[in-house]
Amino acid sequence: MPKNILSVENLNGGYEVFVGRRRVFVHAVDDVTFSLHNNEVLGVAGESGCGKSTLAKMIYGAIIPPLLVKGGSISITTKGGEVLNINKLSIDEVRRKIWWIEISYIPQNSMNVLNPLKRIKDQFIDVFRYHGIKMDKTETVEHLRDTLTTLGLPPEVINAYPHQLSGGMRQRVVIALSLVFNPRIILADEPTTAVDVVTQRTILSLLKEWRENNKSSLVLISHDMSVHAYMDDRIAIMYAGNVVELGSSLDIFKEPLHPYTRALIESLIRKGDKSIRKGLAGQPPDLINPPPGCRFHPRCPYVMNICRSEEPVTTFLDNDRYVRCWLYTSSR
Amino acid sequence: MAYVYRFKELALRPKFLIPLTLFTGLLVYAFIYTATININPGRWYYAPPAQPPNPSYPFGTTSMGQDLFLLVPMALRNTIVISFVAAVISVLIAWGIGSTAALSSTVARSALMTLVDIVCVLPGLPLLMVIFYTWRDHLTIPLIGIIMGLIGWAFPARAVYAMVSSLRQRTFIYTSYFSGLAIYKIVIKDFIPFLLRYLMINLVSTMTWAIGNEVTTSIFGAMKMEEVTIGTTIHWAMYYQAILLGVWWWLAIPVVFLVSFVLSLYVLMVEIDRYIFARARVTWG
């Protein structure tokens, strides 16, 4: 039985925004429950606008208005064995205790997130400073040289400014930055969206290798199912703020249960398959006024009457596999 | 894209209507009222000297016996004419040079931009003073404006250059082009709002620049001093020690009128920009 290092229970939240003078709530994350095991890659998949990034922000504890958490809990087991409830801590406590030390973050456009006016080594030293960690400068720089070399970067990089490096090099530096304190969880939000396929592959391999060596866990958020197929141990499929299906990636790719998951996987190109790819008709629903019942029902090819009025319940198929769909409730 | 001009919303805003009224009032006072005056208000001693504002002389009179109620609109008219001519000339040059630089090859571009940089650094004011002073006998009001326009185009040219070269690379123009929109329609729908907006901003900013230069050169006395402008009025007030003698209205009235003109013009520009050209902003790279 794998140990959980992060568990999310019945998480609810979203954004409070003003449309004209009216205050509306965008319910971006709705009743999400899952846990992250030690030493695994958990993928979060779904179309854009389905709440993936909001979920990432909540897990990371970056809860800044207009983002609100309405209910549920996120608890993390720290390196010291303490269990902390992230959404009960103040943002300053999260900043000092959690960020970069327990969970670090690889942002979406990681080629452009380095401060243009600072040398690479100073950006590393800054992270030590932010967390009040004492270090010996020369020793750290020595250590950095090694780290960068393992990531395939020439050691001179530490004295360079970001504009002197290529996009791929900058991305590697960002990955190295997130690994500085050996956090047990890495949160990667669409880490390879803006890069070409070759760089994408290199970066994903680097992350994979590092994670396997360090026995850490990775939460990988991406809309790209092929990335998930390459990286994940388990996948959570999100649709309109709900996790509609969760299971090991082998099971999900072999036998997708939820009609939405099926549509996502059918859209992938497979070796030897010559049929034309089918897309899913329609748009993801408006999160301000979600459709009643199952949120997927307007686009679902298997829609039944019950789907239009009642929200589906979570059906566990085994300990680590569940689906939220009426198709599977009736059979049990 | 259909361009939305919000004329109606703009016309109903008090923040637009108040400066508009003030601005029109000043223009009427400066251009229409002065046409009805049949004496030269710059002449001396047609009124009792150094009268503070009173019912028969609402703005008071100068120590030289000039009625400020007649003198100030004349001065304002001339100052407005100078600044407007200067603005038109310099905006024409700025658009010529700025857009040529933005649309031409690297060599021509860097040569033109070096020229613009140099003219930006050159101190225009002492040059204007020397020119105005040595040719003071030959100057007319529009000519003053033309000379200022020939010197003050560098800053607007920089702005035009930045605008045009950024506009060149905007994706929506390619989008329009590739979606088969006719060239003249691209010009009307995608370019004109930007061009009009910058034309307006350039005109207003060069006008305030020219007003400042007119006032400054006149205060130094390097101007055709017989012409009545806001600057020369201030100059004579200082020359005849208006502050020392307590004739403060001689200085204060022209200043108040000039400030109201500049501010109402500026607020009008800001409001028009907000409602008519809101979508035509170019984000600077």
Added chain:
Amino acid sequence: MHPVARYILQRGSLALLVVWIGLTVTFVVSRLMPFNAAELLISRLISQGVALTGEEIEAMKKQLLELYGLDKPVVEQYLVFLRNYMVTGEMGPSFAFFPTSVRDVISKALPWSLLLLIMASVVSWFIGNGIGILAALTKRRRISNILENVAIAFQPIPFAVLAISFLIFYALVLKLPIPSGGYMITGSPVEMLLYMSRRAAFPLMILVMFGWFGSFVSMKAVALKMREEDFIIYSFLQGAPTGSIRYMIFRNSILPQFTILVLGLSRVFIGSLLVEYIFNYPGIGYILQGAIANADYNLMLGVLFFATIATAVATFILDLVYPLIDPRIRYPGQG
């Protein structure tokens, strides 16, 4: 070549180009005068030089004729003019400050003006940017909005009008005396500098009082945009404390502001000329007024030339600082 060396060479040659064009413009203006300047000056010399001996008048006359060289072809006149201004510094006598030469009059006033010009632009730039960054970062929106509205209202008003309004207020409402004197002060360089700084404080105050709006408004806009930049958000998520983030926003927003400082010099120069004259500060503006009041064309041309040099030099000095704050000039990369 080292990129910094190339940069300095580039800016330096631009400064030289500015000086040369300024000289040429001065020459053109001096030859296009609608009267024969040399003859006019000689007739004035004779009427003013009552205290001079015949020999001295003759010497001056010769010098003036040589200076203008109107009997020679234009190209030669131009070369002589260039030599006089750039090499020998011979610009003829000044009539407003007779019998001092133009060179001496201006070289006395120039340090005063340079001090005021540089201090005024630098101090108001610092104050404007300082308040601008505070206004962008503060949680007290109301105060920063009021400040911004004040700045926006003052910004379009020509500096001359502001200075005159301040003069009315200062002399009539506050009834305070206007400081004066200090022109012919001599002493050791340190004493001079101390005295000049004391004397410059009042005009500096006025220039700064009305000079900070521009950099304030643009700094606030730049910093508000900078807050949303990816690398700022990234360092926030790295766990940077508020202080570090604020410093980072400040450090990165100040760069584009620097261009404003450099380009704004010639505009500050207009203001400082006027303030020097209105508030009796013994700089170029003060001299210029004397030259105009006395129809002293020689001195006017000299002022025109030195004004060009002053702004070119000040711009060059500021240009030299730029590579120190922007590593992208020191180490050009692939972009």
